[in-house]
Amino acid sequence: MLLNLCQEAKExxxxxxxxxxxxxxxxxxxFRSEQAYYDEKTRKLKAKESKSIPNDSLQSAYDEDATCRKKGNKAESGYVLNLS
Incomplete structure (x- = not known):
């Protein structure tokens, strides 16, 4: 439903x-291009499988630079900061 509301907003x-x-x-x-695809059968946007969404896709509607990273068995979205 949210994806189709996004489509209405875009139009x-x-x-x-x-x-x-x-x-x-x-x-x-x-957001729409990275997270959804158009289903010809239903004529609506559908969410992509999480496996098909790249890590560098949009993670936040407010901050385009926020990313998703995986370190070990833990996934984090936002920023990564390394201090030494």
Whole structure:
């Protein structure tokens, strides 16, 4: 449902001159392309399998630089900081 609401928001933004250049539109488009695919049969967006989503995909709607990393058996999203 959320993915299809994102699609509606994207279509709405595309019909308002100037908004297609906004950060919100860019992030929404990136999120949709990385996290979903269009199902021809149902004519709706569906979530991709987690295995098919790359680690460098969007992890936060507020911070495009946040990443997902795996260290040992533990996965973390956000930032990684190493101090020595």
């Amino acid at each position: 709405t933004i595309e019909n308002i001159p100037g908004l297609e250049k906004s950060d919100a539109y860019r992030i929404l488009t990136r």
